[in-house]
C-alpha cells in the first residue's frame with residue numbers, strides 16, 4: 064500500500080460512521096426520578112450500540128417558577144454533575160445533557176446558567192465541555208403562553224464547539240438558540256460536524272416551527288442536527304412538544320420520536336464521509352458574502 068493510500072485509510076477511520084441515540088423524556092420537579100429516567104435511557108442507548116446519548120434541556124429538573132428553578136440549581140462541581148459523569152463512565156458512553164440549571168457564583172440575584180454539559184466516557188468526574196445558553200426565551204405568545212427565562216437565568220457569552228468527540232466536532236446549542244442561524248454558522252466555522260438543540264419546546268411553537276427550524280439549521284450549516292426533546296406535561300404550567308429529531312446535513316430527517324411516547328430513544332448513524340460529500344458538492348461556506356449582510 065502506498066503512503067498516500069495509507070493516509071486516506073487513516074482518514075476514513077477517523078471520520079467513519081458512528082451510531083448515536085437521542086432521548087425523549089418528561090422531566091418533573093423531582094431530581095431523583097429524573098436521574099432514574101436518565102439511567103434507564105443510558106441503558107437503552109448502550110443496548111442499541113450507540114457511542115453517545117443526547118438528553119434534552121431540563122433533563123435533571125423542570126420547574127414551574129423562576130424561584131423554583133433558582134432553588135434547584137446545582138453546582139458545576141457538585142454531586143449531581145459528578146453522578147452524571149459516573150453514569151456515562153459506567154456505561155462507557157459519551158453523554159450530552161442538554162440543559163442543567165447551574166449556579167452562577169457572582170450573581171447578585173441568585174440567577175443560574177442554563178448549561179449544556181458534555182461528558183466523555185472515561186469518567187473524569189466533571190464535564191469535558193460546558194455551554195451556557197446564549198439566547199433566553201422571554202416571550203408573550205398569542206396562545207397565552209408567557210415565559211420569561213431571564214428571570215431565573217443569565218445568558219452565556221461564548222460559542223462552544225467540542226473538538227474531538229465520537230461524532231467529530233460537536234457544536235453546543237440549547238432550545239430557543241435554534242432560532243438564531245448566526246450561532247450555527249459560527250459553530251460550523253469553528254469546526255462543528257454535528258450541532259445540537261436539546262429542547263423543552265412549547266406545543267404551539269413546536270407545531271408551527273420545530274421541524275422547519277431544525278431542518279433549516281442542518282441544511283445551512285451542513286451539519287447533522289440532534290435535538291433531544293422534552294415531551295408531555297411536566298407540571299400544571301408546562302407542557303412540551305416532543306418529536307426528538309435527528310436530521311442529516313442534507314436536511315433529511317433520519318430519526319424522529321413519536322410525541323405520544325413519554326420515554327424513548329431514537330438512533331441514527333452519523334456518517335462524516337457523507338457529510339464531507341454534501342459540503343464538497345455544494346460549498347456554500349466558500350460563497351459567503353459577509354460584507355453584504357453582517358449585522
Ligand SMILES: O=C(O)CNC(=O)[C@H](CS)NC(=O)CCC(=O)C(=O)O
Nearest residue numbers: 126200210212238239263264265268
Ligand atoms: O425553563 C427552564 O427551566 C429551562 N428553559 C426552557 O425550558 C426554555 C425557556 S422557558 N424554553 C425554551 O427555550 C423553549 C423555546 C421555544 O419553545 C421556542 O423557541 O418556540
